[in-house]
Structure formats: C-alpha cells, structure tokens
Amino acid sequence: MEKDTLLAVRGLTIQYETDSGVVHAVNGLDMELRHGETLGLVGETGAGKTTAALGIMRLLPEPPAKIQSGEILFKGEDVLKKSDAELRSMRGKKVAMIFQDPMTSLNPVLTVGEQIAEVIQLHERKSAAEAHVKAQEMLRLVGIPPERFSEYPHQFSGGMKQRVVIAIALACDPELLIADEPTTALDMTIQAQVLELMRSLRKELNTSMILITHDLGVVAEMCDRVAIVYAGEIVEQGTAHDVFNDTKHPYTMGLFGALPDLEGSEERLHPIPGLMPDPTHLPEGCRFSPRCPKRTDACVQTLPKNVETVPGHSVRCLLYEHGMQG
C-alpha cells in the first residue's frame, strides 16, 4: 500500500440475507483514497453506493446485512477487525458521515447546538461549557449565526439543517468524510451553496472525502477522482479528467449520453435502455451486458477483470482486456 493512502477497500462483498433471497448489494468493490483527495462514487439508485459507505463505517444493520469478504483498511488498520469500542471511537472522530436527508438526520427533540456539542463531548475531553463554545464556533464556520445554538431542527430550513449536519460531521476534524448524496434532498440554488461550503471547509481542514452522488455535474465540480459503480462493483475508476474526457466503459458513456447538453442540438436525451439488474439475481458474466450496446457473446459468459488502461485509470470491461482498445 502506498504511503499516502488513507483508505483502501479490497474485494468488499456485502450481502443482505432476506427471506426472499440473498441480495448481492456490493460485489468485490475495490477502491483507494489518498490523503486530501475527493473521490466521487457515482451510480444509479440501488447500485450499492450507500451500502458500501455504511459498510466502511460499519453502520450496516447486521443482520440482515453481512460483510462476506474483503478488507477495509483505514490508515492501514482493518475496520472489519475492530471491536465495538474501537469502532465507536473511530466514528465521528476519524471518519464522519453526512446523510442524504437533513430533514430526518437531526434529532427533533435536541437543539442543534446540543447535537454538535454531543459529538465534541464524545470524542474530546472537554467540559460542557467548552463543548458549547466549540459548537458555536462550528455554527459560525458553516455560516449559521451562533445565537441559533439553542434552536430546534424544525426551526431551520433544509439547507440550514444540512449545514448543521456538516458542522456535526466536521466538529472533531475527521480525516475522512463520507457524504452520502448530501445535496439530493435540497433544491438547486441551495445545492450550490452547500457544495461550495463543503468544498471550502474540506480545503480548509484538509479532509479527505468520499462523495456519493448520482449527479455527474456535482462530480465534475467537486472531485479529484471518480469511481463509477454498477450493480455493486466499480466499472470504471480514474481521475475526473480521465473519466470525463477519455470515457472507457460503455456504462459511463451511457451515463453521459443521458445528460442534457446545453450546446448540442439533440432534441431527445439518450437514456440507457433497461433497468439495473435485480440484485437477488445478478446476470452471469458482465453485470452490464444485458443493457450494453457493445455486447459480445463473450460478455454474457465472462466476468470482466479490472484493467488499467493508463496508470490510474482502470475499467472493468472485456473490450479493454488483452490490450485490444476501442
């Protein structure tokens, strides 16, 4: 493992064991995150992005969820081997998470200030008064007047609540921030503000980030590297520049094709035909083959391996195996 690697996920496989069958949510996921870097995890709804993120935090409800195999190395230590107490001291202090919906991720009966102070008191030896002061500082940092410390979540708008959630996540200066679609529940103008806030704070605190989203626009704006997730595995991974300008995987191409283009004269968008495969019955061979416009007979039988086309840009598609590009 390289020296400046903060997080390395190897062959992570997570399943949900339900009465109606085994849901293969994450299938052999590999990814790596360096210090100070932002990785965009992009994919459709149900691709397993959130499951993977919760798996890294060990926040999955087990059972029904089960981490079958793989390792999650955070600063060289396997998260999967940590005890409950070690996990508790990791969560919030070293790895923090921002959830999708700020409307439901704050406790309605505690003031926002108390909720920020809670994480500070959990991880830092501070008195209630000191935590109070630090919480007010955090409020100021995310652009909320500190006087609103003793207000309740229902007195805040959605965008303001997400700022509070960000304040909670960053209060203990974590090394890794996992943001699970942090702006999906917000409207467009607020989205831009919240993203801008996250970007500037991240830079200021030098926090590494995994940004989960299905919005390629957000990725272009925020991320250094991108990983495209399909049916629980990463099909293409590389720098944002490479993935956007030298797109390799047919699925990634399909995602770009489904975006509206301001300059183009196309009258219709080009959605990818079909739906995500049912995670209880994944197709044999390449998971994307049933929907792939470039499918060959081999695709239906062989699960493609990860191929690095240029250093740092890898793709999981038979088209690029054996060095036969294009």
Added chain:
Amino acid sequence: MRKGNGEKRKDGLWTDAAKRFRKNKLAMAGLVMLAILILCALFANYIAPFHYDEQNLPAAFESPSLRHLMGTDNLGRDIFSRIIYGTRTSLSIALVAVLVATLAGGLMGAVAAFYGGVLDNVIMRFLDVFLAIPSTLLAIAIAAVLGPGVTNTVLAITIGQLPGLARIVRATVLSIKGEEYIRAARSIGAGNMRIIGLHILPNAMAPIIVQATLYVASAILSISSLSFIGLGIQPPTPEWGSMLSAGRAYIRDYWFIVAFPGLAIMATIFAFNLIGDGLRDALDPRLKN
C-alpha cells in the same frame, strides 16, 4: 422578522405542545377537574365534613341536604365525605398501578424493540399470553387468587395493564429506532445506552404519556369493578365501586346512594380521557403548525 425569530427561539417541542394544550378548552376542563380531584385526595380530612366511617344510624337514608350534601347511606354515613375520601383510594391506586406498569412494561417493550431477535420474541410472546385474556378478567382472576386488599389490587391492575403498555412502547421505539437520526447518532460514535437514553426515549415520550394517561382512566374503572364484586378494596375503606355495590340494594328508594359514587367514577374517568385526548392532539407531530 427579527422579533419573530427571537420569539420562536425558546419554543421547544414541549413548550409548543403546552401551548397547543392550553388552547384546547376540553382538555383544560379535564385538567381543572383533575386538579379538583387531586386537591380532594390530598386534603380529604379538611374538606370532608365527616369522617368516612362515622356512623349515625338514626340519620340513615337521609336525602341530600345542606348538612349532608349527597345524603347518607344505610349506616348513616355521609356520602359526600366518603366520596371525597374515595378519591384518595382510587387516584393513588390507579396512579401507582399505571406508573409501575408503564415503567416495567416500558422497559420490557424498549428492550424488546431495541435488541430485537430472539429476546424480542421471548418477551413479546410472554406478554401476548397475558394480552389474550381481557384485562378486567385477568385482574379479577389475579385478585381472586391473591385475595382482596390494596396491594393485591395494585398488583392485579398493574399486571392487567403491563402488556398493553409494553406493546405501545415497543411499537414506538421500533419506529424511532429506524429513524435516520439514530443512525446519525451511531455515526458520530454514540453507544447503545446513550442512544436509548438521549435519542430514543425522549422521542418516544409523547405517545407513552398519552397512552399512560388513558390507562389511568381504565385503571380507575378496574379498581371500581374489582371492589364492586368484592375483590378489591375492602370496607370500611371508602371506595366508589364498593359504595355502589353496597348501595345497590336500596336503589329503588334512595337513588343518591348509588348515583353519587357512580357520578364520581364517571367524572374522574371523563377527566382523564379529556386530558389524554388533549395531550394526543397537542403532541401529535402531524398536527403541528
């Protein structure tokens, strides 16, 4: 705008609820009735003109008058005084029974919901056995086995109400456990005890308080029922149900012997139901704003 914000600042969930409760005239009426009942219970020896077992046989079966506001019974005891003292019996037994049932049932329900799995099944199936028997019948059976008396009445009513309260707490905790903010609390490193105490229980209080209030009403009815059939509070301790029972032989000629204890039971239950309904309206988040 600024002033509006300043005013809003202090409003917590409970302050908001208290405001809504105060606006509800029926609920406030219930609260006033309850206040009167509690005062009667606390200061019965000052309010009641006679002692509850002070007999005056020549003055038996006297109709309501200024001297005996609600008349006298077959032994010449002042019915008004007995009803005042009866408040003490009914309220204290009902409150203690519901409090114990809420704490014990709540603990069982919360543990079952939070830990789930086998533990949940064991606890809830055990309680289901009790739930299968109508609570009054269960209370009668328990009182019949243990014998009459204050302690046994409390026990009978507690056991009768515990399963229902446990189910309510379990359902509430179960729904709160799935909330995103519980996962968020976990994500900042909070442990189980902290999550139960700081995040789940405060959010579960509202429905539990509403149900407990309504259960007090049914507890009062159960006490009276038990005493009516002679299994609850024993004479001479004044109890509305046993007063009804003792007076029912004379109902044709002396209506007031049964009418006033009956009214007392009705008014008390009515007060608790009004308060319970008012609390539900005040605390229901769907009716907010």
